[in-house]
Amino acid sequence: MELHELTITQVHEKLVNKEISATELVRAFLTRINEMDKEIAAFLSVFKDSAISQAKEIDNQISRGEKISMLAGIPLAVKDNILIEGEKCTAASKILENYIAPYDATCIKKLKKEGAIFLGKTNLDEFAMGSSTENSGFKTTHNPQDLSRVPGGSSGGSAAAVKANECIAALGSDTGGSIRQPASLCGTVGLKTTYGAVSRYGLIAFSSSVDQIGPLTKNIEDARIIFDIIKGKDSKDSTSVELKSQTSNLELRTVKIGVPKEYFTQGIDPKVERVIKEFIQKIEKEGVKVKEISLPHTKYALSCYCLIAASEASANLARYDGIRYGTSNTKHETSDLLDSYLKTRGQGFGDEVKRRIMLGTYALSSGYYDSYYLRAQKVRTLIRKDFEKAFQEVDVILTPTSPFTAFKIGERAKSALSMYLADIFTVSVNLAGLPALSMPCGEIQGLPVGLQIIGKSFREDEIFKIGSFFEKVINH
Amino acid sequence: MISKKEVQHIAKLARLGLEKKEIEEMRKELSLILDYFNLLKEVNVSGIEPSFYFAEELKEITASDLMREDHVEKSKKVKKLLDSVPETKEGFVKVKTIL
Numbered sequence: 001m002e003l004h005e006l007t008i009t010q011v012h013e014k015l016v017n018k019e020i021s022a023t024e025l026v027r028a029f030l031t032r033i034n035e036m037d038k039e040i041a042a043f044l045s046v047f048k049d050s051a052i053s054q055a056k057e058i059d060n061q062i063s064r065g066e067k068i069s070m071l072a073g074i075p076l077a078v079k080d081n082i083l084i085e086g087e088k089c090t091a092a093s094k095i096l097e098n099y100i101a102p103y104d105a106t107c108i109k110k111l112k113k114e115g116a117i118f119l120g121k122t123n124l125d126e127f128a129m130g131s132s133t134e135n136s137g138f139k140t141t142h143n144p145q146d147l148s149r150v151p152g153g154s155s156g157g158s159a160a161a162v163k164a165n166e167c168i169a170a171l172g173s174d175t176g177g178s179i180r181q182p183a184s185l186c187g188t189v190g191l192k193t194t195y196g197a198v199s200r201y202g203l204i205a206f207s208s209s210v211d212q213i214g215p216l217t218k219n220i221e222d223a224r225i226i227f228d229i230i231k232g233k234d235s236k237d238s239t240s241v242e243l244k245s246q247t248s249n250l251e252l253r254t255v256k257i258g259v260p261k262e263y264f265t266q267g268i269d270p271k272v273e274r275v276i277k278e279f280i281q282k283i284e285k286e287g288v289k290v291k292e293i294s295l296p297h298t299k300y301a302l303s304c305y306c307l308i309a310a311s312e313a314s315a316n317l318a319r320y321d322g323i324r325y326g327t328s329n330t331k332h333e334t335s336d337l338l339d340s341y342l343k344t345r346g347q348g349f350g351d352e353v354k355r356r357i358m359l360g361t362y363a364l365s366s367g368y369y370d371s372y373y374l375r376a377q378k379v380r381t382l383i384r385k386d387f388e389k390a391f392q393e394v395d396v397i398l399t400p401t402s403p404f405t406a407f408k409i410g411e412r413a414k415s416a417l418s419m420y421l422a423d424i425f426t427v428s429v430n431l432a433g434l435p436a437l438s439m440p441c442g443e444i445q446g447l448p449v450g451l452q453i454i455g456k457s458f459r460e461d462e463i464f465k466i467g468s469f470f471e472k473v474i475n476h
Numbered sequence: 477m478i479s480k481k482e483v484q485h486i487a488k489l490a491r492l493g494l495e496k497k498e499i500e501e502m503r504k505e506l507s508l509i510l511d512y513f514n515l516l517k518e519v520n521v522s523g524i525e526p527s528f529y530f531a532e533e534l535k536e537i538t539a540s541d542l543m544r545e546d547h548v549e550k551s552k553k554v555k556k557l558l559d560s561v562p563e564t565k566e567g568f569v570k571v572k573t574i575l
Contacts, residue, residue: 102556238542303513314490321491323571328562337572338491346493354492358483358502359509361490372513377526379519384527416505417512431527 003028004165008074008222011168015062015073022055022062022073022117029075029119033166039147041139042161044080045088046120051075054117061115070225072115077167079158080121081128082213083202084108091204092136093126095326095348105202106237107171107213107230114229119167122157126350127317128178128206130154131422134413135352142409143186145447149406152182152422158216159186169217169226175207176305177401177426179214180438184401184450187440189467190216191223192426194458195433196241198227199234207312208239210305210430220439220467227460243458248465250395252286255466258293258394263425269404275442275449276400282473293394295386298428300379305427306420307363307376314360317353320345355416384432391456396466399425401438401450425452435460439467441474477507 003025006014014020030048037043058073078084081091083101085108090096104112111118125135133141133156141156143149144164151160155172159182162170172179174192183190191214198213205211215226233242259280264273284290322328322344349357363372390397403424412418429436434454441451451470455463483503487494494502563570 099560100556102553102560235544297519300516300519303516306509307513307516318491322562324569325560326562337574340572341491342493345491346495349492351498354494354498355502355505355509357490357492358486358506361486362478362482362506362510365486365489371517374526375516375519375521377528378521378524379516380527381524382519382521415508417508420509 002165004032006168007218008070008168008225011074012070012072015058015068018062022058023052025073026051026055026075026117026119029167033119036164036166039142040144040160040164040166041141042122042151042157042164042166043077043120044090044092044123044138044157047087047118051117051119058115058117069114071111071229073117074169075117075119075167076111077119077122077158077161077170078108079124079155079170079172081124081173081204081206082108082171083204084118084121087121089121089204090138091127092124092138093349093353094137095320095344097137097327099325101202103202106199106234108202110229122155122161122170124157125154126353127204127313128154128173128175129313129352129356131177131181131419132407132409132412133157133182134409135350137350140409143406145187146406148408149447150185150409152185152402152406154178154182155190155216156182159183159188159190162186162188162216162218169215169222171213171226172216173203173206173211173213174430175211176309176430177423179216180401180426180436180450180452181423183216183438184440184448184452185406187443187448187450188216188218189220189223189437189439190214191227191437191460191463192429192435193227193231193460194435196239197243197435197458197460198230199232199237199240201234201236205316207309208316209312210309212430220437220464220471223437224460224464246459246461248459248462250462250465252288252469255288255396256394257283257288257290257466258390258397259290260293260295260298260390260397260399262295262298263399267403267421267424268400271444272400272402272404272449275444276398276451279441279451279474280398283470286473290398291394293390293397295383295390295428297379297382297386301383301428301431302420302424304376304379304383305423305431306359307372308380308431310356310360311363311373312360314357314364317349317357320348322348352416380431383428387428387432387434387454395456396462397454399452399454401425401452405444405447405449429454433457435463437463437467439470441470478503478510
């Protein structure tokens, strides 16, 4: 097995046994990025020198006989909307083209403490708004499985980098499916954590009542390892909570799995439906109890999500005014303050970002607030209650992650609405604040199909347990 | 259907300078999207609380329960923060004249 194909635990073992050095490992990945990224375009920046010097430090610790943590020397990639001190953080927007992060995000701080190594920052849809990474202000990332297709989005750079073995694992953010959908389209594991499980301090805010950071990895175990490090209460994010370390006592013979019928009616590619249904039959043969359930408000989730996310985005993105930070190319040509705002923002934001700001401003403006924003928040309550009710009967819920496999570059970019539909199976989870993981469970003509496992709030441990079992079934 | 005038009004509220061509495209796209959102009108929401609070248990908690002690710390990041400001003067952020 090549070095870049290894998982976290495999690399850790080799480092501890001195079969490889961290420097050797990092150099192997830098070479790999050099070879692969011309075609895949997953990275927006690569930290060659700092990665090598971080690796040397880990090697020194090993040679001194010190005990190293599981993540020490592990080369990671980070979505470019998460701050790493002293490095550029662009959110793939022209308006932040030259922005240098003045501090570390809390999750980065925690990973640094463990000795993890950052190879670089990955591409995304501008401000994480999109499902294909085509909305990046800088470049389009290609799906490693088929270069003519999108990697999904918005964490498309992170998913592609993991799939192409340009890093061992990566961080992404998930507002309406931005970790799970690209994980599904590229064929990796991706975890959207429970709302409050991981601090968002240092994550460039998009929609604060749904944004969450999580890992993209090669397998379930690696997702668990990273989650265990980045989770927990942070005084700098008041929505974060301290988690008890929980170990699932779910047993495969007694676990109850629910499959919502609404996820197999609206706009799903019949081939994707077949792969998921065949998988469900397979686990039933292994003795797992599966029952059909109903989440009756599913069809309203996408509208509800789009309205809430756009409204929050319109407020969060008001800070890009060209005065405190970011691009301001209007220093001398503008007449007054308003004119300077209009020019900076009109020129600095891309089309999709402008569309969402407009949509959000409209939904929050007087006369429309009740019929759009307030109504969406009420529908959100109904969506949450659907899940609460379902979880009284079942332990976890299974659905397809995406209604279709990776689509061609350009195929959906022409219509905003057709792009939004790519998130139809992922947005409900964000609205309800639940944890959910996407894992590969088959292929259609070489294109991966993702299975989504939705768990109860703060029960990521149960998702990992069930997911590991599924991994065995799939690889069998 | 949203009008051109409405698009211009919203763009001004959002502080977005849009080109003529963009206004027309925005009018079409927003109309399509808002039409799709009309789906929400068929949901009966009478008596339903909006989800402003995230978790049920947070409803019982007041804002001050979530607040920490206010400790004054000296920031070491002043220079770094000022470095990212497009225009400064004598250590201050420079803005356009508004009066």
